[in-house]
Amino acid sequence: MSSGGTGEAGRRLVAFRIGRLVLKTILAGLFLFAAIAKLADPAAFTQQIMNYQLVPWPVAACMAVFLPALEFCLGICLLLGRLESGALLWVTILLVAFSGALLSAMVRGLAIDCGCFGRAMETTGTIVPLIRNLGLLAVTAALWFSRRK
């Protein structure tokens, strides 16, 4: 009886770990893809940031080199399972900031490409990226609350 219970608990633990690993790999993959796509052409990404009409050109240019670099580091950290808590904190901050920018573009009726993946994957409109970001925030929350402290 007790060994059956232990076996069930063991199976649940394995399923939990596999599920967590899958979620983490998906999140890491998305951040790495976004980073590499943007790093391929930071000048074009600067223009995509400018389309939001939120920051002046010099700030957009600095963001265009910094954001992909940060996303790349976060992708690597999540993939390797290193500095995971810090990476999840940054992922949350970025997703909230990106969602805020998308929401502001939506409110102002801007018909822009979100620039989420540079020029690699043009996403017209702001609703789909906003919903995707909310989904990713849910994944990040699941990873945050299930992490080893």
Add this chain to the structure above:
Amino acid sequence: MTVWRQAGLILLVALGLAGATAAIHPKRPSFLAPPQDPNEVSLAQTKEWGRSVLWVDARSETEFVAEHIPDAICLNFENWNQQFPKFLDHFNPGQRVVVYCSATSCQLSREIAEKLRTSGVADAHYLEGGWEAWKKGQLEGR
């Protein structure tokens, strides 16, 4: 290591990588001002071209409906698939096309002009200062 220390360490590494990108990347942006683009045209230049210009409004349809340059076609990333055939109906091969968006800070017109060029519209430009420049020009009687 605490969460904050981890976040700080990640930030330092990212800043290093960003610095390297800014220093050596062949497609790094210009950091002080947008680069000069031969496809950017002034309002005065478009006046010289006269009525031969086909205007493209890259702003949202709401802004377009509220007000636009006479005979302009609304074409942006959101409505591209529906509106591009309509654009082609109005476009004569060899005609100059000028795209505009709301203001200087808006880069959409540059991107739509670029997309038009890659779609076979060779003479596609964008208006310096966008809709704001056009309105100002109208008020000043230019």
